[in-house]
Amino acid sequence: MSWQQVLLQQLVNGLTIGAVYALIALGYTMVYGILQLINFAHGEVFMLGAYVGVAALALLGPSVSGLPAGLAMAAAAMAGCAALGWGIERLAYRPLRRSPKLTALITAIGVSFLLQNAVMLGFGARDRRVPNPLPAVRWAIGGVAVTGMQVVIIVTAALMLVLLHRFIRRTRLGQAMLATAQDPVAARLLGIPVDTVIAWTFVIGSALAGLGGVLFGLYYSTINFHDGYLTGLKAFTAAVLGGIGNLPGAALGGVLLGLLEGLSAGYLSSQWKNAVAFLVLVLLLMFRPRGLMGEQVADRA
């Protein structure tokens, strides 16, 4: 391999995981934008997405395979995680709406632990294989190895970002979300059902995380109850990197973080990859506290 091929391969590697980070980061950033809450349970919702996908595939049985089975896995994970996200908001966060922000934050950490341990008890602590119904395709384009799964992940993430962007700009619910994010009190005065809008935010964010979970499981072919923790943390980092509260920023942050990890693992050492990723985050926050695409807005008092 020439050095150009190596670099290109590292970019493909980084872009793939970056796309997964981006999908999860969207949920973090949407919830933060509206509630100023870092929903630490979001990583667990992502992890559960993979488990729901596996369960859906098992329910379908061997008669369904190929693309329909893959789509069914994704649909089941999105629906399951959407319901879970709605439940978490309804049961854990809504009763604390008037409590100090710290209370909700600690509750989020509690929900995260609860889900992790529930999955460990329910599905066991071992790595579970995620069977891939999609045909295993591999290409070698100019010496760069690309798998079908990588293409699926990158295309899906891009498609979801575009759809979400259009949804927010074009629909009444999307506009209501923007309004609530800007000022929940004024939004309520104007007759926007703020609680419904918040619930929908969780539903959409969790569905995207669930989709990310299925893609992650299919890509690495295994899933474990603690996979949501580190990946969730990375996606949160991506959201902060891009400017938390900003949707294109979250996607950009995810891709950048993935590339950064890929390059530091490939050219420095794989043990240093997390250190490099978080060092960049620290540096960025020192010089651009609002992230790459974060808007300069005054703090609400």
Place this chain on the structure above:
Amino acid sequence: MAARRWWAIGLAVWLAGCGPHEPVVKIGFVTPLTGDQASHGTDMLHGAELAIAQALDEGPVLPGYRLELVPLDDQHNPAQAVAMAKKLVADPAVLAVVGHLNSSCTKPASAIYHKARLLHVNPVSSNPDISRQGFDTLFRICATDDLQGPAGARFAWQTLGARRVFIIDDVTTYGRGLANEFEMAAKGLGFLVLGHEGITQGEKDFTPLLTKVKALGPDLIYFAGIFPEAATLIKQRHDLQISATFLAGDGVYEPTLITLASPEAAEGIYVTALGADIRTVPTAKAFVAAFEQKYGRLGAYSSYAYEATRLAVRAIRTAGRADRAAVLAAMRATSEYAGILGTHHFDTKGDTTLRTIGIFTVQHGQFHFVEVVDSV
């Protein structure tokens, strides 16, 4: 005579009914029973349970005492291993410990058993430093990594004809130790070592590292670590279309690996194991049959846990007293033990002299025995 026999049976039933009143002696057993390496740990527990059951069938181990196995979980976490060791040491009924899968757990725990003068039989922790601590309480029944590493290197050089190697380990006591032994031996043989890098346990994305490996063009990738990470490495190596042969240490010799990595990606990989295929060892025939009848599939380390537990039982039986010092002395006086793995002699460090390294390969989704590499 018949009446006396009935009396004895009646007494035994009565004693069994009053379990709590009968004095108990215990053998501690510690492996990871939860967590990512629970499958290894549970397979070992089954081996130990079978050993205890068979020993009891052969007659009471210590007359007047009930023998109990105390299974504990170290979660493959050194801190937890130390906590479990302290728990066992604090219970005076515990006369021997069989334990710990991972070298990183065995090493700190062995110091606690040594301080308490408690017999510690280790089944499979292969890091050579464990027996270099000078603990007279420690006995180990497996080959060590200063044999396994060089044996792997020799196999790769002679049989596979590999000349350019990239080494990966999981930076644990076991993985790093084994990888260093392999590297030293490989350099001695004339291998070109292209690099030696660590990965983090629990990580999922090794494609950047493997891309770097691919660019260096090795004909062999050597991995020292445990099967979950190995499965991911093997799958991603396949995805990246790297043609180099994959050789790994005994932590990877576990059938789950093939399911996790997919049989297609695992085809043609090699592993070294701490011994020949147990099915080809004549003295283990009865054990294999009994184990498979009771538990189904035989684990890679089940026979070692069985052997270690039998040794501990034997020491208690020979001592004839519920006394840690007597049990330890009985074990130390053992000059020879004919077990299922072969005949053990113990050297001054407590390591067995029975050391063979077996090579296995994956064909059509299953491990197949290749050959035994002579040690030394």
